[in-house]
Amino acid sequence: MKSRVNLAATSPTASSGPATGQVAQWLVQRAAQRTPSTLRERLAEEWQAELTARGGAVARLRFAMGCTWASLVMAHDPLAFGACPAAAAGRGSVSVLGAHDSSFFSRRTTVLFFIVCVHVAAIYGLASGFRQQASDKVSPPAIKAHVEDLPRILEVVLPPMIFTKPDVKVMDPPPLPKFELLPVIAPPATVTLGPTIPPSTGQSSDKAVTRVPGGPGKGFPSTREFYSSAAILAEESGVAAIRVCVDAAGRLTSDPIIATSSGYPRLDKDALALARAGSGHYRSTTENGAPISDCYAYRVRFELR
Amino acid sequence: MSLQTLRVLEAFLENPAEELSGADVQKRGKLASGTLYPILLRLESAGWFVSRWEEIDPSRIGRPRRRLYRLTSGGLRRASEVFATFSRGVPA
Numbered sequence: 001m002k003s004r005v006n007l008a009a010t011s012p013t014a015s016s017g018p019a020t021g022q023v024a025q026w027l028v029q030r031a032a033q034r035t036p037s038t039l040r041e042r043l044a045e046e047w048q049a050e051l052t053a054r055g056g057a058v059a060r061l062r063f064a065m066g067c068t069w070a071s072l073v074m075a076h077d078p079l080a081f082g083a084c085p086a087a088a089a090g091r092g093s094v095s096v097l098g099a100h101d102s103s104f105f106s107r108r109t110t111v112l113f114f115i116v117c118v119h120v121a122a123i124y125g126l127a128s129g130f131r132q133q134a135s136d137k138v139s140p141p142a143i144k145a146h147v148e149d150l151p152r153i154l155e156v157v158l159p160p161m162i163f164t165k166p167d168v169k170v171m172d173p174p175p176l177p178k179f180e181l182l183p184v185i186a187p188p189a190t191v192t193l194g195p196t197i198p199p200s201t202g203q204s205s206d207k208a209v210t211r212v213p214g215g216p217g218k219g220f221p222s223t224r225e226f227y228s229s230a231a232i233l234a235e236e237s238g239v240a241a242i243r244v245c246v247d248a249a250g251r252l253t254s255d256p257i258i259a260t261s262s263g264y265p266r267l268d269k270d271a272l273a274l275a276r277a278g279s280g281h282y283r284s285t286t287e288n289g290a291p292i293s294d295c296y297a298y299r300v301r302f303e304l305r
Numbered sequence: 306m307s308l309q310t311l312r313v314l315e316a317f318l319e320n321p322a323e324e325l326s327g328a329d330v331q332k333r334g335k336l337a338s339g340t341l342y343p344i345l346l347r348l349e350s351a352g353w354f355v356s357r358w359e360e361i362d363p364s365r366i367g368r369p370r371r372r373l374y375r376l377t378s379g380g381l382r383r384a385s386e387v388f389a390t391f392s393r394g395v396p397a
Contacts, residue, residue, distance in 0.1 A: 062337075066340075067342070
């Protein structure tokens with residue numbers, strides 16, 4: 001009782017914030033009440049004395065919370081703490097070494113408690129939709145104020161807007177290439193070979209051969225794809241004659257060559273590339289309707305529109 | 306025996322004859338009060354420590370009396386045996 005009288009004089013509330021001191025003192029008293037009855041009064045006085053020795057409000061609160069935890073540990077295992085004054089030497093080793101590790105229990109329980117708290121807070125937040133409510137409460141007045149101020153600000157700051165017809169020159173579109181596959185040069189469209197004249201007999205033959213020369217056929221690539229952009233930019237145009245040798249199936253049998261240059265190496269190169277790409281799509285020359293291997297020339301026109 | 310218990314014992318073994326309050330042990334062992342008091346009381350219950358009230362006049366000193374703990378001879382022997390098993394004491 002003597003110590004309790006002195007406690008009032010040296011209460012933690014005297015040197016720290018009254019609320020903090022009272023809370024810490026209340027926590028310590030509550031903690032002491034939870035301990036086994038044989039230790040209750042002793043720990044109440046001991047912890048009050050230790051609480052008084054603490055310097056700041058935070059330290060006192062920490063100490064009080066620690067005492068609360070200590071009381072829970074003691075309440076969890078009252079047999080280990082109920083007979084303190086009895087110096088049972090034989091029991092000592094068993095009690096000390098076999099006792100549960102309060103620090104481990106503390107750490108594990110603290111972590112579990114923290115996890116549970118986080119989950120509860122998250123579930124509460126999701127369930128109540130407090131973010132939406134908060135934004136609904138806060139945002140409208142702010143937005144309204146800004147929107148109401150906006151016309152006035154625009155009137156003051158911005159000059160009157162005058163719309164004039166912009167002076168825009170319409171540019172001519174860039175020239176487009178014109179492509180044209182010209183008919184074969186050398187042989188005429190239809191060549192009829194006349195009867196060979198025998199050198200000495202003076203008799204004429206009754207047999208005549210109808211020959212139809214070949215050329216670019218169905219599925220032949222478009223010249224548009226082979227008109228190089230460099231040639232277009234340089235505005236190069238012209239006609240190149242290509243000589244190709246084609247088999248009965250319309251495939252090239254040798255590399256095509258330039259029969260007549262367009263005057264521009266780039267266009268000649270484009271024409272050759274086109275001729276190579278068209279292999280398999282040539283129309284073969286026919287004799288009496290039968291396709292044969294043959295060599296002929298055709299022209300490719302590269303023209304800018 | 307837990308690391309915290311070893312720290313409590315180490316605090317007393319620095320000067321086995323010295324009497325320490327809970328605050329002193331807490332400061333030396335760097336332990337939280339929630340960990341310290343169960344250990345102190347358990348060791349006292351096991352006979353490793355004895356405790357007594359500080360013999361002061363609280364009204365004259367201006368603070369309440371503290372509880373002081375001291376190793377018993379048996380506690381000192383056992384604590385020494387425990388630490389003898391370690392080659393390098395208690396890690397910090």
